[in-house]
Every structure is written in structure tokens, then in C-alpha cells.
Amino acid sequence: MTYFNGNLHIVSYPHCVLRIHLETMQCQQVELPEPAKNGAHLGNSVGCLCYFSGNDNNKLSVWMLESGSNTYKWVLKHNISLKSLTVGSIRFLAFHPELEMIYLLVNGKLVSYDMSNKRIEEVGDFGGEKERCYLVQIWLFQFSNCVSDCLLKEKL
Template sequence: MNFGEDMLMEILARLGAKSLLIRFKGVSKEWYNVISRGALSRKILPPLMSGLFYQTLDPKGYTFVSNSKVANGGDMDLSLSFLPSHQRLSIVNCCNGLLLCRMGGSDWNQNQEFLHYIVCNPTTKKWVSLPKVHKSSCINGLVYDPLISDQFKVVRFLCCSPETSSIELQIFSSKTGKWVETTVFFGSPCYFWYGRQVVFSNGSLHVLFYPHHVLKYDIKKESCRLIELPPEVMKLSPIDCLGESCGYLHYAESDTSTIKIWMLVDWQRSEWVLKHCIIMQALRKQFPHSHWFRFNFLAFHPDLEVVFLEAQGFIFSYHLNSSKLEKFWTITQEGVPPFFTVTCVFSRCIHSFAH
């Protein structure tokens, strides 16, 4: 008997998460594709509570803001004050509700600098301190899939060599508690677009690669390949953004007049489709006194057709299907310049976490 994909998804969603992943992925190629896709995991896992951490100048270090409500009807209030030296930490990546934080220091006994990483769940206040590392890295990725395991991995991209088309990686596994080093090859003379966010999607880490690619690192196979960006994208810029939404990898490109959003529908053929084209002028009309605003793209919501934008100290949520712009939060305060670091976090309030 053949089911449509929607009906099959409804049936599979009634099964346990571990049974799906261990027993039923091998039934057929169709079942494998449906189970692997993010849409099914969104049915199995609890609903998302969306929010953002932004870096402040006060002793708290980071402030969390959200329009979600907790069970008692109040506002969701998350803080990083439970972490050691939380004022000096920087959030470098997040994945399925976990944060990857980093802090630098000096080891006077060995006369060398080191980096200290912490992985934490701000919902449960649990955290893990990773062994110190001494090599610098420009890009760091966090891998955590609660459908598969409560274990996590941290991947540090150390060095990229366009001449040999290779990347040096440092990988930490919470299962072993150790860092290991490896080298992978990607087959084309490209290099990192430094300082960009790493996106975990469908079992792989993704990061923008100059001049016109996305690097896809398969966690299980420990292999890399390059995905070409849409041909309309001429050159990467600091205001481009990569993210996952509704089970697919998305790419956003901004300029002074538009924000264009593409969705990757076939990574093997580097096939993208243009989903939305947001006109800046139309955004300004929805918000009074914003004729001089420039809207900067921040992040995609992973489960909804919603994106987050920033303009002059305000954070907005923009609903792609209805074209509705809503003020999410006001950051600008008297005496505080409107320059800040924003990290988008989407927590499923999962209470299991690696010890």
C-alpha cells in the first residue's frame, strides 16, 4: 500500500524517536527520506520556544529576549549567570537549544595562550567544560541532534589550504571527552568566509566558503564537499546569512534595496530556488519613522516561515507568508551605542543533556 508523504509522516510521527532512527530508516528509500527530513523531527520533539541572546555592556554579559511564554503564562527568562566567568564568555555557535561558548586565557606554567570552551543548555542550566585547546580557529560548529543521542560534538575549523584543497579540523566528542585532529579534502581552491556562523542541518555542518560556495561537512562520513550558491549571487559579502528553516538549508543575501532568500532543494546538484524577495521600502512603510532604516538580516526561524531583522537598535520578526513586520525587541538604551552581537537560539526545552 502506498501512502502520500503527508499521511506517511503522520503515521511515523506516532512512533518513538529511537525506533524511527534505529529500525525504520531502512524500510525503504522513501521512509529514509521522510525520517531524515527536519519536518518529521518537528512533529516528534516539543514545540520550539524562540529567542535571541544579545551581548550587552552591563555585567550580565548576555541578555535573552523572547516573545514565547512559559507554562505559567510568564515570559521565558534565560540567563548565562550559572556559567563560570559568564561575563567574559562569547557565544560562538548554537544547535538545537545548546550553546557553544568560548573564552580565552593564558597558561603561565606553559607560557602559551589557550581557548576554553563550554557547551551548555540554558534551559536546564546544565553545562560541560571542554579540555583546553591551544590552536586558534576562525570557525566553530556545534553538533547536537536530540533525536539521535544526548551526546554532542564540537568541530573547530583550524586551517584551510586552497593549494591542496584541504581543511584541518579539531573535533571534540562528549562520548570520549577528547579532542582529535584530522584533515579532510574538498576538491576545489576555495577558502573560509571568516567569522561566519556554522549551520547544522540534516547531519552535516555548513559554512559559507569564498567566493561562491557552501562547504558541507558530513559528520558521520567525515567528508567534505562544496555546494555552489545560486548563480544570481555574484560574490559573498559580510551581510549574507546561512541558516536552516523548515528542514531545508536557506541562504539570504541583502543589499540596500532587497533581501533575497533562497532554499536548497537538492544539495547533490547545487539546486536552489528563490523563495522570497523582501523589498526594503515595503518594510519601512510598516514601521513609523523608519524611512532612514537599513534592515539587516539576523537569522531564520527553524520551524516557521519567519526571519529576524535588525535596524537601529530594534529587532523585528518578519512573517514571510503574510509580509507582516513586528517589533520583537528594543535594544538601544540611553548611553549604549547600537552596536551589539546577536546570537539566535531556538530551544526545545529538552531536559536530557550530556553529563
């Protein structure tokens, strides 16, 4: 679920998002562009509500919700193929709040994917010499390349 523009948005598997206006507590259903699978996520980025979905073929999709007067329409903004990577497991982590960028955990590495430039970049590595470390949580503030230092916490 995610908070955006005074509303709480919750993925209601498999076909819709529940939109709850927190001031009036009115509830509305917004159909998803495709059935939600495990790993589907909502978030906000560049002033839009976004929906992330992935499938088994290393294809990822990012949709943005456009709204009119009581109408809502999902627009496919990015179709991402990670076939160029040797990918074992992919886990969505977060949308960047101000840039068209997503963060993924790919084979133990934190990577950013810049959707406007279609460029992937390693941000941090959670394997190897950091075996005793684990991912606590991701909070994205105004972003810096040092975000990986904030993400690791050594086990006690």
C-alpha cells in the first residue's frame, strides 16, 4: 500500500487498487492494467501514483495512473527487459520519489534502473564480504550515491 495525494492506495489482489480518501473515508476501486502477482507494488514517483509488476521472463512493467474528473487510466510508461543481466532473483524495493527511477535487489545487489535513460547501475552489494549484514529498510530522501551506507546494518 502507499499514501498519495491524501489517499491510501492498497493493491487488492488480483485485479484492482482500493483508493481510500482519508479525510472522507470514501472508498473507490481502480482496475489494475494487468492482474497483480506476488511482487506487485504501488508507489509514487515524479508526482504520479505508479504500479510495478514483473513476470517470470525478467520483464518488468511500470504503469502510471492518469486521472481526470472521476476517471482513472493506467498508462504503461516503461517496459523493462533485464535479459542482458545474468539474473537469478529480482525483488522490487522502491520508486525514487523525484526521478523516473526504481530500485531493485538483483542477486544480492542493490541496483538502480533509470527509466528515462534505460540504464542500470549497481548501488551496493549485500553479498561477499558483507555476509553478516542484512537489509533493514529503504527510506529514500533526497538521493545521494551513498544510500547503500544507510541500508546495511551489521548483525549483533
